[in-house]
């Protein structure tokens with residue numbers, strides 16, 4: 537994984553569920569790549585941004601539905617509230633993507649900063665809550681079960697290959 541000062545994974549972000557941590561790391565990686573691409577100022581950077589933005593939207597919805605399935609399965613009491621946060625984030629991101637595609641002026645690095653800030657705050661604060669809940673009620677094995685059936689169907693993976701070269 538490429539080191540980035542813009543966004544870096546920290547062990548304190550861990551929610552204690554390996555599959556979720558992996559997905560969060562992938563989000564960090566995709567966001568770092570997106571920022572690198574849009575700061576290139578090259579045509580290949582712009583092209584990458586255009587494609588990568590879709591990849592991130594796709595990955596975010598894949599990840600949110602995994603989390604939501606998990607919260608449902610472990611009977612997390614704040615599930616509804618957490619889901620609402622996911623929904624409003626997705627709504628905002630899609631609005632920006634729509635603006636971008638409609639040729640309206642969005643500033644890509646500022647948009648990526650918004651992504652980063654939301655993702656990191658959400659991981660560091662909100663996602664920790666279901667992590668604590670799992671630990672407190674010793675629901676680790678229930679949490680793990682959620683991923684047994686979905687692992688083979690997992691979308692994403694570290695498929696991005698932006699190198700920054702033009």
Ligand SMILES: [Fe+2]
Pocket residue numbers: 603618622658662663
């Ligand atoms: Fe979440």
